[in-house]
Amino acid sequence: xxxxxxxxxxxxxxxxxxxxxxxxxxxxxxxxxxxxxxxxxxxxxxxxxxxxxxxxxxxxxxxxxxxxxxxxxxxxxxxxxxxxxxxxxxxxxxxxxxxxxxxxxxxxxxxxxxxxxxxxxxxxxxxxxxxxxxxxxxxxxxxxxxxxxxxxxxxxxxxxxxxxxxxxxxxxxxxxxxxx
Numbered sequence: 001x002x003x004x005x006x007x008x009x010x011x012x013x014x015x016x017x018x019x020x021x022x023x024x025x026x027x028x029x030x031x032x033x034x035x036x037x038x039x040x041x042x043x044x045x046x047x048x049x050x051x052x053x054x055x056x057x058x059x060x061x062x063x064x065x066x067x068x069x070x071x072x073x074x075x076x077x078x079x080x081x082x083x084x085x086x087x088x089x090x091x092x093x094x095x096x097x098x099x100x101x102x103x104x105x106x107x108x109x110x111x112x113x114x115x116x117x118x119x120x121x122x123x124x125x126x127x128x129x130x131x132x133x134x135x136x137x138x139x140x141x142x143x144x145x146x147x148x149x150x151x152x153x154x155x156x157x158x159x160x161x162x163x164x165x166x167x168x169x170x171x172x173x174x175x176x177x178x179x180x
Contacts, residue, residue, distance in 0.1 A: 031047075031055060032055075032061065032063055032066050034063070034075075035064070035066040035067040035072070035075055035079065036066040036067065036069075036070050036072075037072075038067060038071075038074065038075045040075060043063070043075055044078070047079075053079055054083070054088065059090050060089065060091050062085075062088050063075075063079055063084065064079045064080070064085075064088070064096045065088070065090060065094070065096045065099055067079060068096035068099050068100040068105065068108050069100065071100070073105070073108050073111065076096070076100075076108050076111060076112070080111075080112075080115055084096075086112055086116055086117045092123055093122070093123035093124035093125065094123045095117065095118070095123075096108075096117070097112040097113065097117040097118075097119075097121070097130055098121065098123060098128075098130045098133060100112065101130035101131075101139070102130075102134070102137065104139040104142050105142075106141040109130065109142055110145045113149045119131075119146060119149045119151045120151055120152050120155060122155065126157050126158050126159075129155050129157075130142075130146055131143065131147075132162070132166055134146060134175075135164065135166045135167040135172070135175050135179065136163075136169075137170075138170060138172035138174075139175075140174045140175055140178070143163075143175050143178050144178060163179055164179040167179055
């Protein structure tokens with residue numbers, strides 16, 4: 001399978017953390033796998049009376065991040081209900097909301113923002129916000145949701161580009177119209 005070059009950093013980050021244990025030595029494979037697959041039955045099993053909701057793997061991914069990254073809204077809701085911290089970051093500074101935005105899971109983005117997620121959070125690797133991610137990928141639905149939560153449109157990434165700059169560079173006309 002050929003992976004487009006623009007996705008390579010995300011793919012490398014994800015594969016470098018597969019099968020890892022949490023920094024504190026607690027095994028997180030089962031709950032992370034259940035969250036990644038959106039398996040509510042298994043999530044309920046692992047969360048019953050235990051404090052696993054914010055455990056992390058070697059890249060600091062939490063079950064909430066795994067569920068958001070893979071588009072499992074019901075799993076996201078269950079984890080938040082059980083006390084998952086919404087704005088925890090992985091090693092790159094990505095939050096669950098940013099991961100959902102990067103994959104156009106606008107329903108998860110909206111839910112997490114309604115629960116208090118930081119709309120202007122900036123990750124550490126490129127200086128991207130959820131809005132920059134969504135704009136540079138042409139995710140009209142996610143950009144629309146993010147704009148309802150009044151993000152700072154002037155935030156620039158490490159290359160000194162705003163979300164609008166990225167949308168213009170990629171010629172995503174619908175996103176450009178929303179951001180102008």
